[in-house]
Each structure stands twice: as structure tokens, then as C-alpha cells.
Amino acid sequence: MNTLDDKFSNHIKAVFEEFDTEGADYGWAELRKDFPSKSSHKPLYLWLSGIAASLLLAGVFLFNTNNNDSFKNVSQQNNTAKATPIAPQKTDSNLDKATNKEINTFDKKIVSAKIVKGIAPANLEEKQLIPVSITDTIINSNEPGRDSANLLANVVAVKPDSVKTTKPTILEFLQKENEKENKPVLASAGKKAREDKKNALFDVYTATFLNYYADNPVKVNAGAGFNANIRINKNVYLSMGAGISETNITYQSSVPSSLSNLSSSAADAALINGYVVGANGTKLDARFLNIDIPVAVKFYPGKSGKYYLSTGVNSSTYLNQKYSSSISGFNPYSNSYSDFKGKTEESNFKGFDFANSAIFAIGINQSLGKSSTLTFEPFFKPSLRGYGDKNIKINTAGLNLKLSLGGKK
Amino acid sequence: MSIKHNASDAELIKECKKGDLKHQEMLYKRFYAYAMGVAMRYLINKDDALVVVNDAFIKAFNALHTFKDDLEFKPWFRKILVNTALDSKRKNLKYIHDSEIPEVFQQTMYPSAIEKLSAADILNLMKQLPEIHHVVFNLYEIDGYSHKEIGLMLNIPESSSRTYLTRAKQALQKLIQSDLIKI
Numbered sequence: 001m002n003t004l005d006d007k008f009s010n011h012i013k014a015v016f017e018e019f020d021t022e023g024a025d026y027g028w029a030e031l032r033k034d035f036p037s038k039s040s041h042k043p044l045y046l047w048l049s050g051i052a053a054s055l056l057l058a059g060v061f062l063f064n065t066n067n068n069d070s071f072k073n074v075s076q077q078n079n080t081a082k083a084t085p086i087a088p089q090k091t092d093s094n095l096d097k098a099t100n101k102e103i104n105t106f107d108k109k110i111v112s113a114k115i116v117k118g119i120a121p122a123n124l125e126e127k128q129l130i131p132v133s134i135t136d137t138i139i140n141s142n143e144p145g146r147d148s149a150n151l152l153a154n155v156v157a158v159k160p161d162s163v164k165t166t167k168p169t170i171l172e173f174l175q176k177e178n179e180k181e182n183k184p185v186l187a188s189a190g191k192k193a194r195e196d197k198k199n200a201l202f203d204v205y206t207a208t209f210l211n212y213y214a215d216n217p218v219k220v221n222a223g224a225g226f227n228a229n230i231r232i233n234k235n236v237y238l239s240m241g242a243g244i245s246e247t248n249i250t251y252q253s254s255v256p257s258s259l260s261n262l263s264s265s266a267a268d269a270a271l272i273n274g275y276v277v278g279a280n281g282t283k284l285d286a287r288f289l290n291i292d293i294p295v296a297v298k299f300y301p302g303k304s305g306k307y308y309l310s311t312g313v314n315s316s317t318y319l320n321q322k323y324s325s326s327i328s329g330f331n332p333y334s335n336s337y338s339d340f341k342g343k344t345e346e347s348n349f350k351g352f353d354f355a356n357s358a359i360f361a362i363g364i365n366q367s368l369g370k371s372s373t374l375t376f377e378p379f380f381k382p383s384l385r386g387y388g389d390k391n392i393k394i395n396t397a398g399l400n401l402k403l404s405l406g407g408k409k
Numbered sequence: 410m411s412i413k414h415n416a417s418d419a420e421l422i423k424e425c426k427k428g429d430l431k432h433q434e435m436l437y438k439r440f441y442a443y444a445m446g447v448a449m450r451y452l453i454n455k456d457d458a459l460v461v462v463n464d465a466f467i468k469a470f471n472a473l474h475t476f477k478d479d480l481e482f483k484p485w486f487r488k489i490l491v492n493t494a495l496d497s498k499r500k501n502l503k504y505i506h507d508s509e510i511p512e513v514f515q516q517t518m519y520p521s522a523i524e525k526l527s528a529a530d531i532l533n534l535m536k537q538l539p540e541i542h543h544v545v546f547n548l549y550e551i552d553g554y555s556h557k558e559i560g561l562m563l564n565i566p567e568s569s570s571r572t573y574l575t576r577a578k579q580a581l582q583k584l585i586q587s588d589l590i591k592i
Contacts, residue, residue: 011524012450012526020442031466265472267492
């Protein structure tokens with residue numbers, strides 16, 4: 001039987017040793033499609049252009065958001081002014097003209113008058129002060145205790161016939177009001193400025209997180225960055241930012257098909273050296289130094305602003321991507337194992353993955369004095385599209401420590 | 410550098426190490442048929458075999474700097490070929506429990522019948538075996554790997570490798586017999 005086995009095996013060996021087939025030219029043409037490997041390194045300027053475009057978009061968005069806020073404020077003021085113009089409209093003095101002009105003209109003068117009022121010295125001439133004062137009064141008509149226009153309107157409403165006779169009284173009254181409110185006006189300007197600050201809060205953060213995928217080993221990584229939080233409404237903020245982080249993962253199972261080339265290169269290195277390799281013995285490492293661009297919506301459920309829920313997406317661009325493989329080979333002759341490194345692929349300043357992971361986070365704010373807040377933000381970022389050239393899927397869970405300066409929610 | 414069509418393997422390899430495409434093409438064409446023979450034993454299908462052959466050549470060209478000049482190219486390249494072929498088959502290689510393996514009774518193999526088998530006949534016979542059987546048969550009987558090595562390569566117990574080989578041989582004998590009866 002063994003002789004026949006040998007004969008059979010030897011016959012097969014001989015047949016395939018002398019195996020003749022055509023198609024070498026075609027085969028070579030096919031091989032040339034992939035060999036030598038064409039460099040897929042995009043020029044640096046493309047990568048930089050991508051970053052610049054992202055920042056530009058973010059800038060435009062921020063600019064528009066702030067402008068819309070100003071527009072909304074002024075529109076509200078204008079509407080308020082139109083709704084309560086009783087006292088000034090019933091007069092024909094310079095005051096009325098100035099006031100009407102201020103009220104009916106929706107232009108930058110209103111805004112500039114608003115700005116001037118805060119810093120206007122109290123001893124300015126009456127004609128300079130009055131329109132400013134009225135504008136201020138109208139602008140702040142929603143604020144209790146300082147609604148002199150409403151007060152005037154009430155006076156006029158109660159005594160409509162006495163408008164003409166009360167004109168000097170109104171002037172005097174307004175002047176007094178202005179003098180009275182000069183300090184509160186300055187104070188309110190400060191308050192207003194703080195409110196403006198709240199429309200865009202900034203924070204810096206450090207992150208410590210765990211990367212994992214399937215049943216592969218968990219890796220600890222870290223990152224840092226900053227965020228701008230733009231107020232959408234009372235309870236909702238849009239958070240955008242940029243951060244740098246290192247992301248590592250090692251695959252020992254569920255190896256992505258995009259890494260199979262690396263996987264076999266490690267096995268080849270072992271085989272070339274006379275070692276035998278196991279089918280599942282390859283380790284694949286992926287390492288990224290990436291710039292993360294998170295965009296998330298924060299929702300503050302309570303009035304206290306102590307907690308928030310956040311959800312959004314994270315996009316990444318890569319300062320560096322590195323993929324490497326290694327395998328443990330067995331030498332049957334020396335009965336020993338040895339590790340072999342396979343091919344390493346590395347690239348710099350390459351790639352942009354939009355929405356490669358989702359963001360789910362809970363923020364817990366801890367006050368640190370008057371204008372600083374420390375936020376503990378546990379987060380979970382499940383993989384959506386994968387990282388880098390090889391579309392490496394990585395899930396991340398970790399903790400952000402955020403320090404907000406210059407304002408509170 | 411002018412290309413000598415009768416250049417030895419060592420001369421070709423020396424030029425290929427420099428990354429010379431013309432010499433790489435010559436090396437490719439010189440070993441193409443051999444490579445296809447090895448690959449087809451594992452893949453059976455010619456198109457699949459060509460993919461494996463090209464993958465193996467690319468790996469070989471990329472790793473040629475590690476090749477020692479005092480060695481023969483063919484055995485070195487065959488290792489790469491076999492490993493590449495196994496890589497492409499691993500997804501389909503299903504571990505079969507011993508209990509699932511049908512018992513085939515020992516039959517006599519006629520020497521004269523063996524000599525008549527062409528490459529196409531052998532491939533046809535192998536095609537009829539379970540994939541893991543014909544892979545183990547190839548690895549052990551033709552390419553000379555031990556059961557321990559096969560166990561590691563295919564992530565199966567050594568004993569399973571032995572069993573698959575026995576079953577493969579039994580099945581092949583049966584198939585050869587039945588083919589002879591048809592003839």
C-alpha cells in the first residue's frame with residue numbers, strides 16, 4: 001500500500017512539476033495591474049486643503065450663528081419698538097424725530113447707539129443722550145424695572161389728552177431716568193456682554209479612552225483638544241471642536257479583510273525563514289495619530305445646567321497612519337517558536353473620514369469658581385465607517401475632562 | 410542592462426532584486442507554469458489559481474531581498490505559493506468532525522491506473538473530495554509537510570490531519586477504481 005501511495009504521490013508530483021499551461025503573457029499583464037504598487041499618497045496640499053475647508057465651514061457656521069443672534073436681537077428690539085411707540089410718536093420735537101429715526105431705521109446705527117450708550121458719559125448734552133436713552137429704553141423694554149417707554153406709554157394711555165402738555169415733563173423725566181439709570185445701564189451692558197459670552201462657550205479637554213473591537217485586546221489611549229459650544233436655545237448647544245488623539249488597536253481575531261495583505265506578509269516572512277505558521281496566529285496593529293473633529297448637540301434637561309446629554313458624530317483626519325503585522329512561527333526542526341514581523345504600511349497627512357464614529361455622552365458639570373466649570377463627560381463612540389485607509393473599525397469608550405473658562409451655561 | 414533570455418535563475422534573481430521589471434517579467438514567465446501547477450492542485454479552478462499565482466509573485470518580488478543567493482528559488486517560491494493558496498482557501502476550509510467523515514473501505518489501487526492519470530484527471534479527482542481532504546493530501550503527500558506542520562497551518566489537531574489524509578487516500582482510490590470501471 002505504501003509503495004502504491006508513494007507511486008501515486010510521485011506521479012502527481014511529476015505531473016505537476018512538468019505542468020505546462022499557456023497564459024503567461026496574460027498573467028503578467030494581470031500582475032502588472034497591481035505591481036509595482038502605485039503610490040496612493042495624495043499630495044500634502046490636498047490634505048491641508050481638506051483641513052482648511054473644514055475650518056472654513058466651521059468658521060462660516062459660527063459667523064452665521066452669531067450674526068443670526070444679533071439679527072434676532074435687533075429684530076426683536078425693532079418689533080418691540082413698533083409695538084410701543086406711543087409716547088414718542090405723539091410728539092413732534094427733535095426728540096421724536098430722533099427717536100422715530102432710531103426706531104424705524106433698521107440699520108447699524110441702532111446697534112452703534114446701543115454700544116455707545118454703555119460707555120456714554122453721564123454729562124453728555126441732552127440731545128445726544130436722549131435718543132440713546134430712548135433706544136436703550138426700548139431695547140431693554142423686556143427687562144423689569146427699566147421699562148420707561150412702557151411707563152411713558154402707560155402715562156400717555158392714562159392721560160392721552162395731556163401729551164402735549166406733558167412734553168417738557170417727559171424730557172425731564174427721561175433725563176432723570178437716564179441719570180438714574182446711567183449706572184444700571186453700564187451694569188446692564190456688562191451683564192449683556194456676559195450673556196453674549198454664554199452664546200459661545202469654550203472649553204479645553206483631555207480624554208482617556210479605551211479602544212476595542214470584537215473580542216480583540218482593549219487598548220488605552222489619550223487625547224486633548226478644545227470645543228466651542230454655541231447656544232441654539234435655552235437648553236440646547238451645538239458643540240464643535242478639534243482635538244488630537246492617538247488611537248491604537250490590535251487585531252487577533254475578526255481581522256478586517258483590508259488587512260489580509262499585511263497578515264499574509266507576516267506569514268510569508270516566517271515561511272521564507274523555514275517556519276510554519278498557524279492559521280490564526282497573526283497579530284495586526286493599527287495606529288493612528290488623528291485630529292478629531294467632533295460635532296455634537298448638547299441638551300441640558302434642567303434649569304441648573306449641571307447635567308447634559310450629548311449626541312453627534314466624530315470625523316477624523318490623520319497626521320499619521322501605521323499598520324503592521326507579526327506572527328509566531330514554529331520551526332519543526334528545532335521545535336521552537338519565533339516571532340516574525342510582516343510588512344509595515346505607513347502614511348502621513350492623509351485621509352479624511354467624515355462621521356467615522358457616533359458620539360453619545362453624558363456631561364456632569366462641577367463649578368470651579370465664578371466663571372470656570374470642570375465637566376466629567378463619560379462617552380461612547382461606536383464605529384460607523386472605520387478609520388483610515390484600511391477602514392479599521394474601532395469602538396471607543398472613555399472619559400473626557402473638560403475645563404470651561406469665561407462663562408457658564 | 411541587456412536581457413539574456415538564457416540567463417540562469419541566480420542571474421535573473423540578482424537583477425530582480427534591483428527591481429528591474431524586465432527581469433521580473435522573465436522570472437515570472439519562467440516559473441509561471443510551475444506556479445500554476447502548484448496553485449491548481451489547491452484551487453482546482455484556473456482563474457482562482459491565477460489570482461493566487463500573481464499574489465505569490467508579488468509577495469516574492471517584494472521579499473526577494475530576503476532571499477539567500479545560495480538557495481534554490483523554486484522551493485522558496487513554492488512555500489510562498491502554498492501559503493498564499495491556503496490563505497485564499499481558509500475561508501472555505503471547514504473543519505469536519507471525525508464522526509462526519511464517511512467511512513471508505515480499503516480498496517486496491519492499480520499501478521497501471523495511476524500511470525494513466527493526467528493533470529486534468531488528478532484535478533478532476535481532487536475536485537470530488539471535501540476541500541480539507543484534498544488540501545491535507547496536497548500538503549502531506551505532494552508538498553511534504555508533516556502532520557504537525559499541517560495542524561498548525563490549518564489550525565486543526567495533528568490527529569485530524571492524519572484522519573483527513575487517510576480519508577482522502579481512501580476516497581481517491583475509490584474514485585480511481587470507479588473511473589477505471591467506466592473506462
